[in-house]
Amino acid sequence: MDTNETVEPVVPEEEPIIAPEGEVVEEPVEQAPEAEQPQEDTFTLTRTQMEAMELAVKQLASASDQYARLGAEYENFRKRTAKEKETIYQDAKADTITPFLAVYDNLQRALAADTDAESPHRKGIEMMATQYQEILGKLGVTEMDCKGQVFDPEKHNAVMHIENPDLGENVVAEVFQAGFMLGDKVLRFAIVQVAN
Numbered sequence: 001m002d003t004n005e006t007v008e009p010v011v012p013e014e015e016p017i018i019a020p021e022g023e024v025v026e027e028p029v030e031q032a033p034e035a036e037q038p039q040e041d042t043f044t045l046t047r048t049q050m051e052a053m054e055l056a057v058k059q060l061a062s063a064s065d066q067y068a069r070l071g072a073e074y075e076n077f078r079k080r081t082a083k084e085k086e087t088i089y090q091d092a093k094a095d096t097i098t099p100f101l102a103v104y105d106n107l108q109r110a111l112a113a114d115t116d117a118e119s120p121h122r123k124g125i126e127m128m129a130t131q132y133q134e135i136l137g138k139l140g141v142t143e144m145d146c147k148g149q150v151f152d153p154e155k156h157n158a159v160m161h162i163e164n165p166d167l168g169e170n171v172v173a174e175v176f177q178a179g180f181m182l183g184d185k186v187l188r189f190a191i192v193q194v195a196n
Helices: 047-113 120-138
Strands: 141-143 156-162 171-177 180-182 185-188 190-195
Touching: 047 120, 047 180, 047 185, 120 141, 156 171
Parallel strands: 156 190
Antiparallel strands: 141 180, 171 190, 180 185
């Protein structure tokens, strides 16, 4: 036998089924499936499906709430770090400027000691003092105007008290060392004499 030959299966012919009385019964003909008719738009859910849907709605609400909270926390963090950054910058600026205020004091003392208004030495010191004041101004540093003002313990440091009927009570009579502000922050307290 040749291995390349194909063997076809033998299909027996169908014979009609004969009923006992001799009548020929035809085989039942398979009916073609009827076209599916569109069903009404009814949607029913089982209890399990309803519970699953309610759980999904709760999870969605929870996730939305967490997202909103996370957004708010991030916004607060961003504002807080920006404020801290500004504060650190201002503190570093104040720490840098404060030691240079002693130079300003020395320039003012030199001007007070040199009484000759026409001296080239005095004119040089005046120029340096003016330049120094301009630099401080550009950095946002201002000198406190204390003389004749009411004593403020948040800006002034009283080292002496005098009796002066011409001045009111708690009025700054004399300034021994100028005080400075950096914006709203006291950079250095003014050392003053206060009238009682």
